[in-house]
Amino acid sequence: MPTLNDSVGSVGRGFAAFLTPPPEGTVRFTVGQPDFRTPDSVVEMAKAALDEGQHGYTRSQGSEEVCEAVANHLTKYGIETNSLDVVVSPGCKQALLYAMMSCLNPGDEVILFAPAWPSYDGMLKLIGAVPVHVPVNRSNYHPDMDAVRAAITSSTKAMIINSPNNPTGAVYFPAEVEELTKIAIDNDLWIFDDMIYSDLVYSDHKYLSPATLDGGFERTLTIGGWSKIWAMTGWRLGWITGPSEVMEAVKTCQASAASHVPTFLMGAGAKALALEEEPQAFFEEFKERREVFHALLEEIPGINAPKPEGAFYILADITETGMDDIEFATKALEEANVHLVPGSLMPGGEGLVRMSYGTSLEQIHEGCRRLKQWLEG
Ligand SMILES: Cc1ncc(COP(=O)(O)O)c(C=O)c1O
Known part of the structure; x- marks a missing residue:
C-alpha cells in the first residue's frame, strides 16, 4: 500500500470516543449541541428553496x-x-x-x-x-x-x-x-x-x-x-x-x-x-439550566466547578474524589449511568470532566441525583 500523509496519524479525534451513544437509560451530558429544534421558519425557508x-x-x-x-x-x-x-x-x-x-x-x-x-x-x-x-x-x-x-x-x-x-x-x-x-x-x-x-x-x-x-x-x-x-x-x-x-x-x-x-x-x-424570539428563548432555557445544574453539582461531594459564565458547559474538577478523570468518566458511565467527557482528552484538562447542558432540566436533575448517590455511596 502507498504511504499516508505524515501528519494525519498524530491527529486525535477529539471527544469522539466518548460521543458514541451510550446504553439506553443513560443520562448524556456529553453532547455539545442544543437539544432544540431549528426554528420552524428557517426549516420552511430551506424546504421552499428546494421546491x-x-x-x-x-x-x-x-x-x-x-x-x-x-x-x-x-x-x-x-x-x-x-x-x-x-x-x-x-x-x-x-x-x-x-x-x-x-x-x-x-x-x-x-x-x-x-x-x-x-x-x-x-x-x-x-x-x-x-x-x-x-x-x-x-x-x-x-x-x-x-x-x-x-x-x-x-x-x-x-x-x-x-x-x-x-x-x-x-x-x-x-x-x-x-x-x-x-x-x-x-x-x-x-x-x-x-x-x-x-x-x-x-x-x-x-x-x-x-x-x-x-x-x-x-x-x-x-x-x-x-x-x-x-x-x-x-x-x-x-x-x-x-x-x-x-x-x-x-x-x-x-x-x-x-x-x-x-x-x-x-x-x-x-x-x-x-430571528429574535427563538434564540432568546433558547438563551433563557440555557440560563435556567446553568443555574440548576451548578446548584445541584455544589451538593455533590468531590465535584468542584466554578459557575460557568457562558456557552452550555460546566467543567468540573473531580480530583477530590481520588479518581483521575478517565477513571471517573468510565465509572460514572458504568456505575451511575451518566455519560460525561474526561478532560484529559485535551492537554491541560487532567482532573477535569466536561458536562454539557444541551439536555433537559429533567435529565440534569436525574443525572445529578445519580452522581450524588454514586459518590456518596
Ligand atoms: C468552540 C467551538 N468552535 C466551533 C465548533 C464547531 O461549530 P460548527 O458546528 O459550526 O462546525 C464547536 C462545536 O462544538 C465549538 O465548540
Missing part, C-alpha cells in the same frame, strides 16, 4: 443575501465588515481550518488556551502547524497572561480565542481580551476569534471582539456559525470575515475545497440571523 429549484451551483463565498446578513449580524458586536469580505463555509469548523490554511505555514506555532476544544489541535496538526497549549488559571479558567507571554517564541504566529469557551464555560473579561490583543499586536500575531457562543453569556461582561479594538481588526479573523445559537448543528453553516487581503486567501480555500455551502440553505441561514 423552487435552487439546486445548482452558486456564488462560492455564499449568496449576497447571506453574506450581507452575516455582516449585518456582526454589527451587533461592533464588528464593521464588508459583506464582500464574508465567506459562508460548511460549519464554523471548516472556517477555522480556512483561517489556519490562509495564515499559517508548516512549523508555525499557535497559542491555545488549555484545555481547548480539541479540534483546534487536530486542525493545526493536519496543516503541519504546531499547537502550543498554555494552561488557563485553574480557579476560573481565564487566561494566565504571564504564561501566554512566556509561551511566545520566534515561531509563534497566531492565538485562538474562544470566549464564551468550550469546554470551560469561561467568558473572558474585556481587560483580558484587550491584553491578549495587545500581546498579539506586540508580537505581530494573528488572532483567530472563534465566537460561535457569542450570545450565550450569563455573566455581566459580554463577548468582546478583538476586531473592535485598536490595532485588532487588521490581525483578527472572526469566525462563527449557526450551530449553537440557532440550534442548527446539522446544517453545517459557518462564517468567517476579516481584512480583505486574508479573505481573498480564504475564498481561494473555499473555492478549492468546497465550492460553497448548499445553495438552498443560504436563504434559510439569512432568515435565522434575523
Whole structure:
C-alpha cells in the first residue's frame, strides 16, 4: 500500500470516543449541541428553496443575501465588515481550518488556551502547524497572561480565542481580551476569534471582539456559525470575515475545497440571523439550566466547578474524589449511568470532566441525583 500523509496519524479525534451513544437509560451530558429544534421558519425557508429549484451551483463565498446578513449580524458586536469580505463555509469548523490554511505555514506555532476544544489541535496538526497549549488559571479558567507571554517564541504566529469557551464555560473579561490583543499586536500575531457562543453569556461582561479594538481588526479573523445559537448543528453553516487581503486567501480555500455551502440553505441561514424570539428563548432555557445544574453539582461531594459564565458547559474538577478523570468518566458511565467527557482528552484538562447542558432540566436533575448517590455511596 502507498504511504499516508505524515501528519494525519498524530491527529486525535477529539471527544469522539466518548460521543458514541451510550446504553439506553443513560443520562448524556456529553453532547455539545442544543437539544432544540431549528426554528420552524428557517426549516420552511430551506424546504421552499428546494421546491423552487435552487439546486445548482452558486456564488462560492455564499449568496449576497447571506453574506450581507452575516455582516449585518456582526454589527451587533461592533464588528464593521464588508459583506464582500464574508465567506459562508460548511460549519464554523471548516472556517477555522480556512483561517489556519490562509495564515499559517508548516512549523508555525499557535497559542491555545488549555484545555481547548480539541479540534483546534487536530486542525493545526493536519496543516503541519504546531499547537502550543498554555494552561488557563485553574480557579476560573481565564487566561494566565504571564504564561501566554512566556509561551511566545520566534515561531509563534497566531492565538485562538474562544470566549464564551468550550469546554470551560469561561467568558473572558474585556481587560483580558484587550491584553491578549495587545500581546498579539506586540508580537505581530494573528488572532483567530472563534465566537460561535457569542450570545450565550450569563455573566455581566459580554463577548468582546478583538476586531473592535485598536490595532485588532487588521490581525483578527472572526469566525462563527449557526450551530449553537440557532440550534442548527446539522446544517453545517459557518462564517468567517476579516481584512480583505486574508479573505481573498480564504475564498481561494473555499473555492478549492468546497465550492460553497448548499445553495438552498443560504436563504434559510439569512432568515435565522434575523430571528429574535427563538434564540432568546433558547438563551433563557440555557440560563435556567446553568443555574440548576451548578446548584445541584455544589451538593455533590468531590465535584468542584466554578459557575460557568457562558456557552452550555460546566467543567468540573473531580480530583477530590481520588479518581483521575478517565477513571471517573468510565465509572460514572458504568456505575451511575451518566455519560460525561474526561478532560484529559485535551492537554491541560487532567482532573477535569466536561458536562454539557444541551439536555433537559429533567435529565440534569436525574443525572445529578445519580452522581450524588454514586459518590456518596
Ligand atoms: C468552540 C467551538 N468552535 C466551533 C465548533 C464547531 O461549530 P460548527 O458546528 O459550526 O462546525 C464547536 C462545536 O462544538 C465549538 O465548540
